[in-house]
Amino acid sequence: MSESSEPLLEIKNLKTHFKTDEGVVRAVDGVSYSVRPGECVGVVGESGSGKSVTQITVLGLIPQPPGIIAGGEILFKGQDLLKLKPREMRKIRGNRISMIWQDPMTSLNPFLKISRQLTEPLMTHQGMGKEEAREKAVEMLTKVGIPAARERFDQYPHQFSGGMRQRVMIAMALLCQPELLIADEPTTALDVTIQAQILELIKDLREDFGTSVIMITHDLGVVAGMADRIIVMYAGRVMEEAPSNALFHKPSHPYTVGLLRSVPRLDKGRAARLIPIPGLPPNVAKPLPGCPFAARCNWAQPKCNEAFPEPVDFGDGHRSYCWRAEEVRAADLGTHADPGHIDAIEAKVKAGESIELQGEVG
Amino acid sequence: MSEQQEPLLEVRGLKMHFPIYKGALIRKEVARVKAVDGLNFKIHRGETLGLVGESGCGKSTTGRTLLQLYTPTAGEVIFDGMDLVKLDPRALHAQRRNLQMIFQDPYASLNPRMTVGDIIGEPLRVHKLASGVEANRRVQELMEIVGLDPRFVRRYPHEFSGGQRQRIGIARALASRPSFIVCDEPISALDVSIQAQIMNLLEDLQQEFGLTYLFIAHDLAAVRHISDRIAVMYLGHMVELATGERMYEAPMHPYTQALISAVPIPDPEIEATRQRIVLQGDVPSPINPPSGCVFHTRCPFAWDRCKKEMPDFHEAEPGHFVACHLIDEPARQPDAYKKIAAGSVSGENQGDATSASVSAREEE
Numbered sequence: 001m002s003e004s005s006e007p008l009l010e011i012k013n014l015k016t017h018f019k020t021d022e023g024v025v026r027a028v029d030g031v032s033y034s035v036r037p038g039e040c041v042g043v044v045g046e047s048g049s050g051k052s053v054t055q056i057t058v059l060g061l062i063p064q065p066p067g068i069i070a071g072g073e074i075l076f077k078g079q080d081l082l083k084l085k086p087r088e089m090r091k092i093r094g095n096r097i098s099m100i101w102q103d104p105m106t107s108l109n110p111f112l113k114i115s116r117q118l119t120e121p122l123m124t125h126q127g128m129g130k131e132e133a134r135e136k137a138v139e140m141l142t143k144v145g146i147p148a149a150r151e152r153f154d155q156y157p158h159q160f161s162g163g164m165r166q167r168v169m170i171a172m173a174l175l176c177q178p179e180l181l182i183a184d185e186p187t188t189a190l191d192v193t194i195q196a197q198i199l200e201l202i203k204d205l206r207e208d209f210g211t212s213v214i215m216i217t218h219d220l221g222v223v224a225g226m227a228d229r230i231i232v233m234y235a236g237r238v239m240e241e242a243p244s245n246a247l248f249h250k251p252s253h254p255y256t257v258g259l260l261r262s263v264p265r266l267d268k269g270r271a272a273r274l275i276p277i278p279g280l281p282p283n284v285a286k287p288l289p290g291c292p293f294a295a296r297c298n299w300a301q302p303k304c305n306e307a308f309p310e311p312v313d314f315g316d317g318h319r320s321y322c323w324r325a326e327e328v329r330a331a332d333l334g335t336h337a338d339p340g341h342i343d344a345i346e347a348k349v350k351a352g353e354s355i356e357l358q359g360e361v362g
Numbered sequence: 363m364s365e366q367q368e369p370l371l372e373v374r375g376l377k378m379h380f381p382i383y384k385g386a387l388i389r390k391e392v393a394r395v396k397a398v399d400g401l402n403f404k405i406h407r408g409e410t411l412g413l414v415g416e417s418g419c420g421k422s423t424t425g426r427t428l429l430q431l432y433t434p435t436a437g438e439v440i441f442d443g444m445d446l447v448k449l450d451p452r453a454l455h456a457q458r459r460n461l462q463m464i465f466q467d468p469y470a471s472l473n474p475r476m477t478v479g480d481i482i483g484e485p486l487r488v489h490k491l492a493s494g495v496e497a498n499r500r501v502q503e504l505m506e507i508v509g510l511d512p513r514f515v516r517r518y519p520h521e522f523s524g525g526q527r528q529r530i531g532i533a534r535a536l537a538s539r540p541s542f543i544v545c546d547e548p549i550s551a552l553d554v555s556i557q558a559q560i561m562n563l564l565e566d567l568q569q570e571f572g573l574t575y576l577f578i579a580h581d582l583a584a585v586r587h588i589s590d591r592i593a594v595m596y597l598g599h600m601v602e603l604a605t606g607e608r609m610y611e612a613p614m615h616p617y618t619q620a621l622i623s624a625v626p627i628p629d630p631e632i633e634a635t636r637q638r639i640v641l642q643g644d645v646p647s648p649i650n651p652p653s654g655c656v657f658h659t660r661c662p663f664a665w666d667r668c669k670k671e672m673p674d675f676h677e678a679e680p681g682h683f684v685a686c687h688l689i690d691e692p693a694r695q696p697d698a699y700k701k702i703a704a705g706s707v708s709g710e711n712q713g714d715a716t717s718a719s720v721s722a723r724e725e726e
């Protein structure tokens with residue numbers, strides 16, 4: 001995918017805040033990223049990082065109040081979704097942009113047969129007649145791998161297993177052949193063997209329909225196999241964005257490095273001890289002027305608490321929002337494979353020495 | 363390690379069935395959920411045995427039944443030479459201080475009305491191990507051991523984060539100086555960056571106090587990281603048991619092979635080249651499990667025998683147990699299966715020499 005192609009979705013400096021008793025929670029605090037046509041973008045972050053709220057804002061589903069869209073633009077094919085009237089937004093949501101939610105049990109209506117839930121978008125958005133919509137919906141259910149789709153069409157959600165329900169959700173999301181599919185932790189509630197089925201399905205459907213996908217997840221493994229590009233979020237901010245390979249092999253933000261080193265890998269076994277990120281995720285109700293990760297960061301300097309870093313651009317869409325991004329990148333601390341070596345570097349970092357290790361680390 | 367070979371706990375023919383009743387006046391047993399259906403395995407002193415499987419496979423029930431939180435339907439649980447199933451309530455109560463549990467949900471497993479000090483100190487009172495000043499001192503010591511600030515002793519669970527609560531649960535489990543701890547999904551409710559903190563803590567505690575763990579989780583990568591040996595369960599049965607390395611490099615059961623191939627690895631280059639075995643369908647209901655081998659409905663290699671005859675859980679190579687008919691009918695083994703079982707697929711990036719020598723041994 002070349003940089004030059006026009007983005008399908010462009011989020012610019014988006015700020016979604018919530019008024020609560022404890023103050024204004026800055027769930028999304030100046031997030032910018034874009035998705036190009038046909039691309040799969042992974043958004044990674046822990047709970048409270050704002051990865052889901054960003055996408056709920058894109059869909060125009062933030063309840064206001066308590067939510068406040070405090071700033072920014074969401075350009076979908078150049079059109080700012082935040083400026084649309086609710087009626088206009090309804091024409092896009094579920095039609096040109098659709099979503100797969102995390103929990104297929106709570107996001108299907110338990111009182112309605114799936115036939116009703118699947119034909120509704122076709123009849124509303126595409127003006128199909130009932131019969132035509134039924135045909136199309138059954139065809140889509142078959143495509144997502146529901147056995148005996150025609151016989152099961154008039155069943156209720158509880159009659160399907162978790163994996164099957166998620167397939168129904170995916171079928172529903174794809175019915176109108178959306179240009180953008182937002183998948184929010186689509187496999188978190190599922191077992192690994194079922195997860196493998198669903199991920200394969202999303203991959204196949206992406207190829208068939210050329211849909212762009214935003215895959216929101218906390219699981220680095222899931223995005224490694226799926227995404228072309230990855231956005232790493234923390235406390236309502238983007239920390240790093242990069243093409244998949246670069247993110248895993250040339251991580252250039254201390255938080256990304258921290259995540260990669262703290263996750264056990266099936267292929268690494270017991271060899272090395274995990275290196276956890278110290279401390280706790282921050283309270284987004286008490287915003288700090290600087291980098292939200294500074295309090296847990298081994299690389300932090302006084303500057304980090306004063307101002308949020310400007311992005312450092314490494315080319316090919318690889319940006320890191322860290323004052324010391326160049327050094328982090330050069331230190332090459334990607335995994336926990338060689339902790340002794342990492343300790344030595346980290347000691348140097350703490351002591352404020354400069355890092356000159358390029359090419360030395362295996 | 364020779365001392366590892368001495369079993370601390372031995373399970374023989376363990377079954378845990380939950381009856382389903384129907385009828386308001388005359389309650390009649392109409393069916394049974396066969397949550398655990400005939401397990402045989404040993405846990406060695408000082409080791410971590412990982413127990414993996416998908417939801418509903420009976421792994422948590424196994425952990426709870428070992429600790430006699432459920433009364434097993436059949437079988438023996440021999441701990442330190444005693445069959446826990448046969449112990450009278452008083453003798454069992456005395457044994458409980460040696461057997462502890464860390465629960466999955468750090469929110470539901472701590473009483474919200476008790477202070478942290480009371481929660482951690484409860485085992486001391488229950489087992490009359492310490493009281494008064496001595497108990498307080500011990501509670502503070504336990505808090506320090508698990509990385510909590512002892513000044514928070516009078517706080518309530520809601521004042522702590524998920525990771526800190528899990529530390530409280532761990533301190534409580536350690537209070538009575540147990541030798542065996544069942545860790546039931548201890549990290550799955552925690553954020554990624556906190557999971558590593560808790561795993562490292564569990565490893566440190568094991569070193570320091572010579573603990574033996576049964577580590578139950580659905581996350582195979584976490585289990586591989588922390589366990590010496592790994593057992594895989596499917597629908598109430600144990601299908602494979604081996605060391606972590608052997609399990610990853612040369613899994614012998616088709617279900618284990620699929621499970622391992624399904625776990626994503628956080629590295630795009632590796633992901634791009636991995637062969638994924640995608641199992642068809644869902645796990646059948648444990649109320650009415652399939653005949654013969656319980657996995658035959660989803661097994662890509664099943665034939666008639668698998669539908670009729672339940673395979674034995676036996677030692678196929680030293681220390682490697684498996685329940686599959688393919689093992690004693692090598693002629694039936696498809697090439698795809700052989701390749702993985704011989705360790706030539708996932709073991710590529712690892713020690714090739716070991717897998718080659720083992721596959722040579724298998725062919726003898």
